[in-house]
Amino acid sequence: MPPFVLITGPEGVLAERALAAMVALAREADPEAEKITVRATAYEPGVLALHASPSLFGGSKVVVAEDVDEASDDLVTDLLHYIAAPAPDLMLVVMHKSGVRGKKVLDAMKAVGARVIECPAIKNDRDKTDFVTHEFRRHGRRATPEAVHALVEALGKDIRELAAACSQLVADTEGVIDDRVVETYHGGKVEATGFRVADAAIAGQTGEALRLLRHAIASGIDPVPIVAVLASQLRTLVKVGSAGRGSSAAVAKQVGLAPWQVDKARRAVGGWDGPSLGTAIQAVAAADVEVKGGGRDPVFAVERAVLAITGARAAARRS
Numbered sequence: 001m002p003p004f005v006l007i008t009g010p011e012g013v014l015a016e017r018a019l020a021a022m023v024a025l026a027r028e029a030d031p032e033a034e035k036i037t038v039r040a041t042a043y044e045p046g047v048l049a050l051h052a053s054p055s056l057f058g059g060s061k062v063v064v065a066e067d068v069d070e071a072s073d074d075l076v077t078d079l080l081h082y083i084a085a086p087a088p089d090l091m092l093v094v095m096h097k098s099g100v101r102g103k104k105v106l107d108a109m110k111a112v113g114a115r116v117i118e119c120p121a122i123k124n125d126r127d128k129t130d131f132v133t134h135e136f137r138r139h140g141r142r143a144t145p146e147a148v149h150a151l152v153e154a155l156g157k158d159i160r161e162l163a164a165a166c167s168q169l170v171a172d173t174e175g176v177i178d179d180r181v182v183e184t185y186h187g188g189k190v191e192a193t194g195f196r197v198a199d200a201a202i203a204g205q206t207g208e209a210l211r212l213l214r215h216a217i218a219s220g221i222d223p224v225p226i227v228a229v230l231a232s233q234l235r236t237l238v239k240v241g242s243a244g245r246g247s248s249a250a251v252a253k254q255v256g257l258a259p260w261q262v263d264k265a266r267r268a269v270g271g272w273d274g275p276s277l278g279t280a281i282q283a284v285a286a287a288d289v290e291v292k293g294g295g296r297d298p299v300f301a302v303e304r305a306v307l308a309i310t311g312a313r314a315a316a317r318r319s
């Protein structure tokens with residue numbers, strides 16, 4: 001087993017998997033390998049040396065130093081001393097999310113040839129699309145691009161929930177996972193409902209947008225996240241509309257979206273112009289204030305925003 005492992009980056013799901021993989025690797029060599037966790041926020045001087053000392057009964061150890069980006073000077077000092085004189089049959093795993101605190105430990109780990117596992121943040125929709133695609137591949141299953149898109153739209157705010165949803169779909173279904181399967185399991189989520197309302201409104205389908213909105217409200221969905229999705233989709237149109245004529249992949253990288261989102265926005269933005277988008281964005285901004293307590297009737301505020309969006313699009317088509 002490697003004597004030093006550095007797991008760095010803020011994405012918790014990836015960091016947990018990396019740690020689990022390292023513990024499993026140690027236990028392949030020694031099924032009785034003991035895992036010991038040292039938490040930076042509760043560290044006392046000398047604890048690391050105590051855990052690193054050989055056991056009376058022998059056996060290997062995996063010592064995990066968590067949250068070294070929050071480490072006290074005592075923990076940093078003890079880690080540096082250990083790295084300079086490591087114990088046999090021990091794997092030291094240092095976990096560091098980000099920032100300059102604890103950087104001396106990172107530099108020392110790299111200097112001794114530690115195995116480095118990067119866990120970068122999964123922030124934008126492009127990253128989330130790649131993550132979901134790789135999740136299904138990791139499980140040995142194929143999902144259509146439409147299924148990936150639908151899952152990101154339904155659960156994209158929470159990476160942990162996205163990972164759990166992929167596992168659930170793999171466990172509960174057979175064959176290729178398509179958007180109909182995702183709709184069956186996750187179509188009722190707030191984000192998914194908001195996207196359907198937004199898609200209909202941006203397409204100028206007044207009746208359909210209002211029908212979807214009223215159904216969502218009747219199902220108990222709060223107006224606030226629906227307004228948030230409306231605002232997000234309009235901002236996407238602005239980003240893509242002003243990004244030029246490059247390929248979908250190039251534009252996606254430029255504006256922090258997935259290529260499929262660029263394609264979708266390009267299809268929608270053809271019915272809009274600058275003034276109409278400005279009108280729609282202002283209407284949604286006003287609705288945002290009202291649904292967060294600035295108005296008397298949040299539901300009416302969302303309906304009015306939907307009507308303003310479809311009206312602005314109709315005006316753009318006439319101009």
